[in-house]
Amino acid sequence: MDTNTNFTLAIEDLTVSFDGFKAVDALNFYLDKNELHVVIGPNGAGKTTVLDLICGKTKSTEGSIKFLNKELTKMAEHEIVRAGVGRKFQTPSIYENLSVLENLEISYPYGRGVYGSLTFKRNKTVLDKIHEIAKQIMLDDALDTEAGLLSHGQKQWLEIGMLLIQDPQLLMLDEPVAGMSVKEREQTAELLNKISEGRSVLVIEHDMEFVERIADKVTVLHQGKILATGDMETVQNDPKVIEVYLGH
Ligand SMILES: Nc1ncnc2c1ncn2[C@@H]1O[C@H](COP(=O)(O)OP(=O)(O)OP(=O)(O)O)[C@@H](O)[C@H]1O
Ligand SMILES: [Mg+2]
Incomplete structure (x- = not known):
């Protein structure tokens, strides 16, 4: 296929095999902007x-990951972040002793702009961005x-904010609503719908009601392979998906 160049992620x-066990097995997956x-x-x-x-945390055994035409499999984790990939882990990694503002400020990509790392100070541009x-x-x-005093849900949002302030072109979230109230x-669904404007968002989630609220497209993974992919309705009605996942 030579269609890669049109996708944000191809x-x-x-x-990847771990001692011969293929956790991901000949996966093909494409992600558009605004998707x-x-x-x-x-x-x-x-x-x-x-x-x-x-995000480069695990190295592939075979295959390619093209992000805005850069080959990520050849890049280090920090280079991948700089290229515009933001990833939120399952447990929020915020600084509990710092304020919300300080947490956002610490994540501001100082030193990446034209001013370089010498202007590490809280100027109006930074403050405006933090407020936004x-x-x-x-x-x-x-x-x-203080971030430690926030509710579980607010902590998750703060971590999303800490990624957003870096303006990633691809944002990845692993089970963002686990443990959240209704x-x-x-x-969070509203938030994700908004932040997918102008970028690509990849979410892993088990909560099907939540998935229905946010997904443009759904892919069902099973034993490292794609079982089904398409819009929510197509996937929900797929007999294979019902058998291995939704039927439980
Ligand atoms: N670094 C690793 N070394 C060895 N095995 C691994 C490693 N990372 C993942 N695995 C194995 O790969 C398989 C897939 O794990 P993974 O965490 O990707 O599943 P998942 O779909 O995210 O599951 P869950 O819904 O429980 O979060 C599992 O069998 C896991 O034990
Ligand atoms: Mg998982």
Whole structure:
């Protein structure tokens, strides 16, 4: 296929084996700009491993991952972040002792712009950006609050904000609504729908009600392979998907 160049992310024939066990097995996967794609599937299907491969945490055995035409399989983790890939892990990694504002500031990509790393100071540009992001993540009234005092859901949003402030072209979230209240899930769905404008978002999630609210496309992974892919309705009605995943 020579269609890769049109996609933000094009994964082809991606395989990783751990002592002969193929956790991801000849995977082909494409992601467009403005697309919010959710990956679902049973425990151990290889979902988190796919994110690990994209962000360079795990090295592939075979295959390619092209992101904006850069080959990620040849790049180090920090280079992949700099290229515009943001990844949120299952447990939020925020600084509990710092305020919301300080957490966002620490994530600001100082030194990447024309001014270089010498201008590490809180100027108006930075503050404006922090306020813009805080509003998006519904924490604009909590900028001075110590992050450790936030609710579980708010902590998850803060971590999303810490990624957004770096303006990634690809944002990856692993089970973002696990442990959230019903209200927080609804607010997170709205947030994700907004932040997929202008970028690509890849989400792993088990909560099907949530998936239905956010997904442009759904891919079902099973034993490292794609079982089905398409819109929510197509996937939900696929007999293979019902058998291995939704029927449980
Ligand atoms: N670094 C590793 N070394 C060895 N085996 C691994 C490694 N990472 C993942 N695996 C194995 O690969 C398989 C897929 O794991 P993965 O975490 O990707 O599943 P998952 O789809 O995210 O599952 P869950 O829904 O439970 O989070 C599992 O059998 C896991 O034990
Ligand atoms: Mg996982």
